[in-house]
Amino acid sequence: MKKDLHPLAMIAVIAGVTLFGRVLPTWTLSLATIAASNALIALGIVVLARTGNVSFGQGLFFAAGGYGVALIANAWGLTDAVAQVIVGAACGGLLGLVIGPLIARYSGIFFGMLTLALSMVFYGALVKSTALGGSDGFNVGRPSLFGMTFTDPREADFMLYAVSVIVTGLAGIGATFLFRSEFGLASLAVRENNLRVEYLGLSANRIISINFLIAAIFAGASGAFALMAQRHIDPQFAYWTTSGEFVFVAVLAGNQSVAAVFVASMALELVRSFSNLYLPNTWQLVLGVFLLGVILFLPRGIGSLWIRDRRKRRISATAPLTAERGAAP
């Protein structure tokens, strides 16, 4: 297995990154907030991808979280950032709880298409619902934290950065534990061969549903962050190209390392903002070439850059075994 970082060390890393935000310039701060929020949703996709299913409709839960938070914030004046994240996660999770068991029966392309279809149903409904501002969406107020309000924009940005980094970091630690747990390993087994998993007495559908739920919770929380960062929400949250970007981050990261998700998300945001700055109108082109390059040269994602060697050693040690396994039907 991977070199295991002690949980306390991981918490120290999160604290370090959070404090590092004090010295970052403002533009990097908001960039990092978006990157952390995207990393959270991409982490959900990675969790789900370990069962062999890629969701092309995480925008559904992203938007559900965002809209849920925005509506509650405007109706009841709930502005606390942490509470908003919890509400977002709950909204995403509730939806995931309903949808997960329904689509756990599908796999591969059909799974992807069905998730995409559901997110587009939601998008279509949002665009046409005038009560929610239609395609223009609506605005929400600035978030607060534990009763403190932030009037200085820099302080507000830092607060948001801190909350998003901490939440995403904790989710990352949780995911690391999950990956090592019995359940996490069973998820990998579902990807390899779901029939064998069923014969071993586990329910593949159940495993997929639970992973789906986790992904939905992460996506809902991520939607809350995106809402707080933009203080505006519109149906674009649920559009398929939004979901595509999250899958992009997940592919970039590969499914070997949690840290890779954060690196990939930050890399994407940097590529995007720099090509926005220097090559306006072509950032999608840059992104596409980047994606092709990663699929072609780093099929296991950028995580393989730093854990490839260990893997190679392990594979060479077990080469005869894998060869034999590969030959068996």
Place this chain on the structure above:
Amino acid sequence: MNFFLTIVLDGLIQASWLFIVALGLTLVFGVLKILNIAHGSFYALGAYIAATAVTMVAARGLPPSVGFVAMLLSVALIASAVGLLLERGLLKMFYGRDEVVLLLVTYAVFLILEDVTKLIWGVNPIYATQPYELFGNLEFAGLYYVGYDLVLIPISALIGFAIWFGLNRTVIGKIVLAVIHNEEMSVSMGVRVNRVYAIAFAFGVLLAALAGALTAPKISMQPGLSSDVIILSFAIVVIGGLGSVEGAAVGAILVGLARAASVHLMPQAELFMIYLIMAAVLMFRPEGLFKRETARRI
């Protein structure tokens, strides 16, 4: 009664161009097993090329009928070239990888083409309305229709029949069907699968671009066109069953009618309706309406 007829005719007009797009998508999936996200970009590419051709012809003072022919020819030429180039130059490198990986490759192509069209044609809307008046206006059961719209229906029916005939009644079609059915066996029987792949992909691109060209006079070309079209054609092929020509036809008619009906009855539900149909079909018949049962777990 008239109202009902309006919906049906509008639906069929919608269905006619959607069918051509979906046909390309379903053909590419059938042969190459790739769900091509960039398919909508080829539609947009065709529309843009057509607009350029039409404008160039009109600038020389030639009649719109020349423009119509010129746009179809130029689109056919460029689209087949682009298709061959993409398949041989790019997709070939990813064969044998997971279906989802190939999906992402086409997503990357979609992103790239999106910006390429922006670079070439800019971000402002482009129009090519000259051929739209080509067939005059027709009165049909007390309703006035633009002739061009009605002509689209037989054109797409013709294309659909040609594809069906080509696949089922010619040697080349039989070879393509063999590859669809069992690639390994085809190789061992001496079929050049690589060539079939290249031709099928180029043909899929051609169909998408052709649909783009045919609709170009009706619409305004602007960024975002491709992502709207791909979403509709996905719904169609999933409803009809991936890889099935008959399915694409039925799916296109269903989606066309659903669109027309919701535009006339409940404009707020348009996209919602289509995806609801798709989700419902997937729930009860995940293979789509027209796909034969397979033993494989989907």
